[in-house]
Amino acid sequence: MGRRNKAYVKDLHQQAYDRLTGMQAFGQSKTEAMANGTEKDKIFSFNTYQAYWKHTKYFIKYIKEQHPECTTLKSARKYVNEWLQARTDQDLSAWTVQLEAKAMGKLYGIEPDDDNYFHPPRRNREDIKRSRGDRVRDKHFSKTNNDELIKFCKGTGLRRGELGELRGKDLVSREQIEAEIAQLESRTPAELTPADTKRLSMLRDTWLFREEYFAHVRRGKGGRERLSPIIGPNAEQIIRRFQETPAEEKVWQHIHQSADIHSYRAEYATAIYKAYARPLEEIPYDGVNQGTGRNYQSAVYTCRKDEAGRKLDKAAMLVCSKALGHNRISVVADNYLRGL
Template structure:
């Protein structure tokens, strides 16, 4: 009698099935963090695609070099793969993406791996810095309305694609955009409209219940516009650092310090920001941590 065998499937299929089981598209990451269930879930398609790509490169390596057939067999070579990436000169951000994708694949933390990725520094970030190939195919002059809209609202690409004109609200004497579709992690927010308010209001009202932008061109540097928005909003809200009180005392040194001042480190050492203003900017952009704003958006 033939022995019953369980069909395993290709490594790619195994990865897909494992990541599919973690998909939580449309669910609130904010709520999941509060109840402690966020760690093992994936909340956006972009994250899903990035993790799939990195995990497939890893298992391909394991199959070719170590003849692995299952994800459990591949697990032994995680550290080897991460070390290989460091030796190949991958950027700290790509190293971190590799580690995070495999941590999600195996349901653990990247800190559980034996190889530590290089420290990420703001100075080494290349996204939205300098001219890219795609920039040559996108004219900011011809797409002036889109550019101005982005700089005035700070919306992400997916949020722009889903945005309809009826999401414009007037609250506390100011216009805001209700972002509840296409948002990262499924968390709704109200983004204050700044800058070219008239243009934003006109585009939203003219769209009515329809989409404001039928197409958001891939060449548009949305992250750069979000950075511009973040910096502008921060400057409109921030207090002079010298006016913020020294309200706390360090128990170790006995020195008073400003608990509401964010002090940057590494390559931004010496730069200080108003934490209260940073928090408002963070909420407007759809983030939770002010450190993200300091490292990726604010321009000193």
């Protein structure tokens, strides 16, 4: 008697796991995949994979509880929108439901322009619950006992994972940066490897900043490397923390789980923007609208959605974006700048 096909004995959990792990394309070029049309079946970031897998498991749990007759991913697909609506009805944030819709889209190959794609509630700034006001977790976090950590975060703008990987050797001075730039620029283009060219670009990004010391993030979001300027009134204390940490040891052995890292990162971003932003009235009207014939400021960013009409200096936003490790200035406007 032949063996049964193993595909039919895998439970939903294993089927979903196999599906998502089969999409892993960490380190591969998303740009190339988009060019050849294969990006729909790939997940390029480990953090994205973790997020999708986490919320897919919530979906699998729902199916097992509400529709136990479904034993395959194919049969469960028709309940995707039912589950997403149930999640919306639970008063989850629009951000969470949006993420879950994307996770289901990836799992089942449902595109945002498909008729069956679930459209979650609009995401508005005033609805953000994270890092706004006092939270329950704040009761378990002493700002006094964690004063140095808070100052460090506000002066470097690093993510939680980046803080955890930071070593004593990751303090870099502008003098070191300029020396390495000169060394790389002394070579001919043919002598530079792709890795050399990429590193040279990262080093040159520091020309955007006025600061003298930087925190070297070796692997940030999406695997990107960057140098984040150390800013603010506590810069000397932060630099000293680096210098007093042995080269291969972690700068922070423990990061309190209730530390509001995103809030500190937002303060860092806002401080950088304020330091580099030009008065809007001083930015020239250097563009001409083809439709109306009116002049406009091409270097001014106009916010949308709930911040519609607010204007920002694109040059300062770029500086801020590079410091945070993002590629799009719109992310800075939508998620970090506060109180301007």
